[in-house]
Amino acid sequence: MSESIQSTYGVAQDDGLLATKDLKKYFPVKGGILNRKVGDVKAVDGVSLAIEEGKTLGLVGESGCGKSTLGKTIMRLHDPTDGNIYFDGEDISDAGKSRMRKIRRNMQIIFQDPASSLNPRMSVAELIQEPMKTLTDWSKEERRDRTLELISEVGLQEGHLQRAPHEFSGGQQQRVAIARALSVNPKLIVADEPTSALDVSVQAKILNLLSDLQDTYDLTFLFISHDLSVIKHICDDVAVMYLGKLAEVASTEEIFDDPKHPYTKALMSAVPDASAESMTDRILLEGDVPSPENPPSGCRFHTRCQEYIGEICETDEPQFTEPSAGRYCSCHHYSGST
Incomplete structure (x- = not known):
């Protein structure tokens, strides 16, 4: 795993080209006769990550987990509710319009639907x-x-x-x-599902183009996708996101060869494979993704977790720990609490 990812969980937050520290983005929910605020949609709720210059970090998770909101918040298309965004060593969390105009020359975004x-x-x-x-x-x-x-x-x-x-x-x-x-x-490109609206026959050509351009211009990518085969093809490291929070961060090889978090295991088991053994090992998550307006207490994944271990999962929020060198997981199985 790249040194910059490791630094997010123990050293300086401004290592690497891009880093976030406890980044949050809430959207107010209004209701009642007076249309007053009655709650928040916690789309991004305390995310810390980092990307080394010239590398690609893949951000994966189910639809609605907050990954696109995270990308747009990093770009300051959404103003963060709390936390910090570091770009090229500078905290841009509350940079004004004039400053962001200069910064945006070095950070650009590719959206999911090119037509729109x-x-x-x-x-x-x-x-x-x-x-x-x-x-x-x-x-x-x-x-x-x-x-x-x-x-x-x-x-x-x-x-x-x-x-x-x-x-x-x-x-x-x-x-x-x-x-x-x-x-x-630019130095950084946020690619927000840039191939999901395209035919399968075209996707590989666009991915190869992005890879070639990265080599030519020494680009750094935050690559957002729900397609794990795409992530495996193009990314150096992977951050797995669930309901506004990170579940696991590791190198692409480690994520695919030995996932640690129960949610990551479920995602990996859903990758298409023609073997009969793979079909037998498929992990089916029960229930729907909870609402980010009212997320579960404790571990947010405990309501669907196939490795639920008891009350601690419902009451205590797991912290990021290092179950093996250079990788990080937010699960009580690795927190030392059990």
């Missing part, structure tokens, strides 16, 4: 050049040269630049979105 993330009234050239106009002082010629360079690198042609997004397939639209994200030479 691209302005239909703009040409491809205008879409790619928009961040350059907003975030740099490059000349018109410099912006044009950068656009021509990028359109080639993402596998499109110069003749595509004057077309509108609706004239392209989903895979081509995502290539345009990738070119736009790269246009200002």
Whole structure:
């Protein structure tokens, strides 16, 4: 596991290119005649992680676990409710609009649905050049040269630049979105399920493109996905998220070869495998994911856990411990409490 991930749980929070410390994002719930606040949706509830420069951290979990909200909060598209976000050694948790404008040149995002993330009234050239106009002082010629360079690198042609997004397939639209994200030479890219809206035949091409671009530009990725085969293909480390909190953090190899947390084990068992033994070992989680507005006490996974060990799971929240060197798990099986 990378040194920066380890630092999140014992050393400095600002090691690596990106780190968060006890990051929270709550959304108010209003009700009643006066539409007053009656509660919070705890979408992200105390997440600490870090990514080493040039590496890819995969963030996985079921739909609704908070992983996309975490990515958008890191990008400051959502203001954090509490906690800290460190980017390149600087705490940007409460940075103002002027400061964030400068920071965003170094951190960009690729959204899940390229069709909805691209302005239909703009040409491809205008879409790619928009961040350059907003975030740099490059000349018109410099912006044009950068656009021509990028359109080639993402596998499109110069003749595509004057077309509108609706004239392209989903895979081509995502290539345009990738070119736009790269246009200002960022250090970090948050990729929020960038292949989930694409046909299976196109997904591998986009993943290979992202991998090639990472090597070319020494990019750092936070790669959000529910598709474990994608995570295994592209990520160096994996953080498993459940109901707003991290369950386990380890290298990709360790997560897939020897998952520790019961929730991680259930996710791994759901990875398609044609063998009869794999079908026998499938772990089926009972019940629905609890509401983030009213999460269970203690360990949030205890209501569905196949390794429930008693009252401690319901009353005490497990802390991150290190069951083996360089990996971390939030489970009472490894906390020394049992």
